[in-house]
Structure formats: structure tokens, C-alpha cells
Amino acid sequence: MDADVLIIGAGAAGLAAGRALADAGKRVMLLEARDRIGGRVWTDHTFARVPVERGAEFIHGARGVTWEWVRHAGLTTALAERWTGRRILDETERLAGVELLDRPDMRRLLTLDEEIAAYEGDDISFAEWLTMQGFSPLAAHVADLRTAHAACAMPAALSMHALRAEARAGYDNGGDFRILEGYDRVMAAIADGLDVRLATPVEVIRWSRRGVEAGTVYGTFRAPVAIVTLPLAALQAGVVRFEPALPLEKTNAIAALAMAPAMKILFRFDEPFWDESLTFLSLRDPAPVWWTVRPGEPLLTALLTGPRAAHLSARGLEGAVEGGLQSLRLAFGDEPRRRLVDWQVINWSADPWTRGGYSSTPPGAYSARTVLAAPCGALHFAGEATVTDDNPATVHGALRSGMRAATEILDVRSG
Numbered sequence: 001m002d003a004d005v006l007i008i009g010a011g012a013a014g015l016a017a018g019r020a021l022a023d024a025g026k027r028v029m030l031l032e033a034r035d036r037i038g039g040r041v042w043t044d045h046t047f048a049r050v051p052v053e054r055g056a057e058f059i060h061g062a063r064g065v066t067w068e069w070v071r072h073a074g075l076t077t078a079l080a081e082r083w084t085g086r087r088i089l090d091e092t093e094r095l096a097g098v099e100l101l102d103r104p105d106m107r108r109l110l111t112l113d114e115e116i117a118a119y120e121g122d123d124i125s126f127a128e129w130l131t132m133q134g135f136s137p138l139a140a141h142v143a144d145l146r147t148a149h150a151a152c153a154m155p156a157a158l159s160m161h162a163l164r165a166e167a168r169a170g171y172d173n174g175g176d177f178r179i180l181e182g183y184d185r186v187m188a189a190i191a192d193g194l195d196v197r198l199a200t201p202v203e204v205i206r207w208s209r210r211g212v213e214a215g216t217v218y219g220t221f222r223a224p225v226a227i228v229t230l231p232l233a234a235l236q237a238g239v240v241r242f243e244p245a246l247p248l249e250k251t252n253a254i255a256a257l258a259m260a261p262a263m264k265i266l267f268r269f270d271e272p273f274w275d276e277s278l279t280f281l282s283l284r285d286p287a288p289v290w291w292t293v294r295p296g297e298p299l300l301t302a303l304l305t306g307p308r309a310a311h312l313s314a315r316g317l318e319g320a321v322e323g324g325l326q327s328l329r330l331a332f333g334d335e336p337r338r339r340l341v342d343w344q345v346i347n348w349s350a351d352p353w354t355r356g357g358y359s360s361t362p363p364g365a366y367s368a369r370t371v372l373a374a375p376c377g378a379l380h381f382a383g384e385a386t387v388t389d390d391n392p393a394t395v396h397g398a399l400r401s402g403m404r405a406a407t408e409i410l411d412v413r414s415g
């Protein structure tokens with residue numbers, strides 16, 4: 001045997017599982033397709049004077065497990081003020097910060113999670129629920145954008161039961177924090193000392209009750225058990241062949257969940273042309289969700305999810321940049337175009353090892369995450385898509401899923 005436990009993928013889930021198992025004295029080996037660790041956590045340290053995030057950016061909330069690693073690694077964080085720094089613009093209205101909170105329809109958005117947590121009906125879509133709530137058109141637009149960003153799906157494709165479970169868990173309360181040294185520093189801290197085989201894509205997983213073999217171009221690795229942390233869209237696309245095939249219940253769960261496209265646009269300008277208090281911008285299509293990276297830095301980031309990301313992706317890299325400038329025009333006129341120095345477009349759906357943004361739960365599919373998370377034979381499953389109510393689709397959810405899979409293995413082996 002090459003290890004006590006093989007872990008497929010060295011993103012947040014794989015690294016957290018590896019850390020927990022290694023700390024418990026197990027020999028672990030992580031097989032990672034890319035030539036770097038971190039998966040969807042990917043910091044760029046060269047694009048600007050400060051680190052910029054090509055993937056995950058915020059720690060949502062003040063009590064996720066990520067904080068333990070932030071403290072362990074001695075990292076610093078900054079709160080990105082969610083509402084008072086926000087500007088909301090459309091063709092007819094321009095609202096900023098405090099003004100926003102003066103409007104009852106907008107103030108209601110502050111307690112949106114509480115309203116969702118109190119929902120008691122059938123598993124309808126978030127879009128249907130929004131319509132029933134009688135939000136003003138602008139408030140509904142902002143709620144729609146926030147959810148599209150947080151859940152990587154359009155409101156019509158989101159289960160109210162899944163949103164309710166997240167709202168009840170309450171992980172998202174407490175603000176959005178950025179790690180000033182870069183999110184990748186958290187991944188590096190967790191990975192310290194682990195045996196990670198980079199640039200080693202797994203092509204086939206042969207599994208039985210007796211053990212697991214992972215076939216790669218560099219040969220076959222064997223262990224009594226394995227943890228699979230492949231992104232949902234990679235599982236859906238059959239990037240790795242399972243022999244024998246996974247049970248029908250598992251493949252149905254994989255098919256029932258969704259992982260829509262996601263894209264980030266990073267813009268660097270010669271200097272900032274907005275006031276220092278700006279944090280988030282809610283604009284109109286094609287690229288309506290933007291934020292500043294740090295006060296005083298001439299950087300703006302857009303996150304596009306679902307059909308918006310697919311639409312700009314079809315326009316190519318230059319088309320995506322044009323789309324970004326088009327939306328920013330509503331807020332800043334010609335300034336962005338005149339002052340743009342450099343840009344990056346990160347199309348996560350075109351990335352062969354991710355193939356989308358992050359998972360979401362369509363109406364009726366709430367139980368699929370639990371089925372996906374369940375072990376089968378010598379195979380255990382982790383990753384953001386396997387998280388149930390304690391924040392799927394996030395880094396801290398992925399970390400916790402890795403720790404959960406490690407505990408499953410340790411419990412069985414010591415039991």
C-alpha cells in the first residue's frame with residue numbers, strides 16, 4: 001500500500017482531510033491534477049501591488065472554521081462592509097450607503113436571511129418566494145444579485161429548503177472578510193508537511209470493500225480507503241472513471257445538484273476614480289456585481305455566475321472585458337475605459353479541473369447533498385458539494401467536509 005488514505009484533489013476539502021488524518025498519525029497521499037494546491041482558492045500575487053483573488057475571496061461570517069487557520073498562520077483580515085459601502089445603480093435610481101438603509105424596501109434586505117430562515121412552505125424556488133414577498137423591483141433585483149453571487153445560480157434554480165437550511169445555520173452573518181496576504185496562505189498553512197503529488201491527474205478509481213487504486217499517468221497508487229474531493233461538475237462530466245461505476249443512488253444525486261458557470265473579471269486602473277468608502281456595486285447586466293479590492297487601490301473585481309457567466313464566456317476574453325466596461329459605464333461614465341491599464345478574465349467553467357463555479361441546490365434536490373456525502377465501500381466523499389446545512393459552496397464548508405470525511409475514516413478504523 002502506498003498510503004493509509006489516498007485523497008483525490010488538494011483543494012480546501014482535500015487539504016483539510018489530509019491535515020486531520022496526518023495529525024491523527026495516518027500516512028496520507030494527496031493526488032492533485034494541477035501544478036498547485038488550493039483548487040478554487042487561487043491568489044494572484046503579480047497582477048497588482050496587493051494580492052488579488054482569482055477564485056474564492058471572502059470568508060463569509062465570523063465563525064467558520066477558516067478562522068482557526070487564519071489565526072494559526074498569523075494572517076490579517078479586513079471587513080468589506082456589505083451595506084454602508086454599497087452603491088446600487090440602475091437606469092432610474094442611484095442609491096448609496098446610508099441612503100440605502102433609509103429606504104424601508106432596502107432595509108428589509110438586511111434581514112432577508114431571517115425571513116428565509118422562517119420559511120415553512122414547500123420546496124419552491126427562491127424566485128417564486130421573492131415574487132410572493134412583494135419586494136420593490138429594485139430590492140428584488142439586489143436580492144437576486146446577492147443570491148446569484150452567493151449561490152452561483154439564478155433564483156429560479158434555487159431551492160428554498162436549501163437556502164433556509166443555510167440561513168438557519170447562520171454562518172453567513174457577521175460580514176465578509178478578505179485575507180490581506182491572500183487566501184492561498186490559508187491553503188499553504190493547512191498543507192504544511194503533507195505529501196501532495198502535484199500535476200498528477202487521476203484517470204480511474206478502482207474500488208471495492210478491500211481497498212482503492214487510483215490510476216494516473218505516473219502509475220497506480222493504492223490504499224485501503226480514499227477520499228474523493230472532485231468538484232461536482234467534474235463528477236458530472238465523468239472526468240474520472242469509477243470501476244465499478246458508482247451506485248445509481250450516488251449518480252442520481254450527482255445529476256440532481258447543479259454547478260453553474262462562474263467568471264471573474266479583474267480590472268486594474270491607473271488610479272481609483274471612486275470614493276474610498278465604496279465596497280460593493282450593484283449594477284445592471286451584463287456584469288452587474290462588482291467590488292473594490294482594498295481602499296486606495298485602483299482595482300475592481302466582477303463576479304458573474306450562471307447564465308451571466310455563460311453569456312460573457314461566449315463572447316470570448318475581449319468580449320468579457322467589453323461587457324465589464326459596459327456595466328461600469330452606468331456608474332462611472334467613460335472613466336473605466338480611459339483608465340484601464342490591465343485586466344484578467346478567469347473563466348472557471350473553461351477550467352478542466354473545475355468546469356464551473358460552485359454547487360447549488362435546485363428545488364427538490366435538497367437531500368442530494370447528503371446522498372453524495374455518504375461513504376460507499378472504501379470510498380469517502382468530501383468537497384463543497386457534499387456539505388448540507390453548514391454552508392455548501394464555500395471554502396469553510398469545503399474544509400469542514402474534509403474534516404468530516406477524515407472523522408468517518410478515523411471512527412471506522414478505531415471502532
Ligand SMILES: Cc1cc2nc3c(=O)[nH]c(=O)nc-3n(C[C@H](O)[C@H](O)[C@H](O)COP(=O)(O)OP(=O)(O)OC[C@H]3O[C@@H](n4cnc5c(N)ncnc54)[C@H](O)[C@@H]3O)c2cc1C
Nearest residue numbers: 009011012013033039040056057058202383384393394395
Ligand atoms: C469565482 C469563485 C469565487 C468564489 N468565491 C468564494 C468566496 O468568496 N468565499 C467562499 O467561501 N467560497 C467562494 N468560492 C467557492 C470556493 O472556492 C469553493 O467552495 C471551495 O474552494 C471548494 O473547495 P473543494 O476542495 O471542495 O474543491 P476544489 O477547490 O475545486 O478542489 C478540488 C481539487 O480537485 C482537483 N482535481 C480535479 N480533477 C482531478 C483529477 N482528475 N485528479 C486529481 N485532482 C483533481 C482540482 O484541481 C482541485 O484542486 C468561490 C468559487 C469561485 C469559482
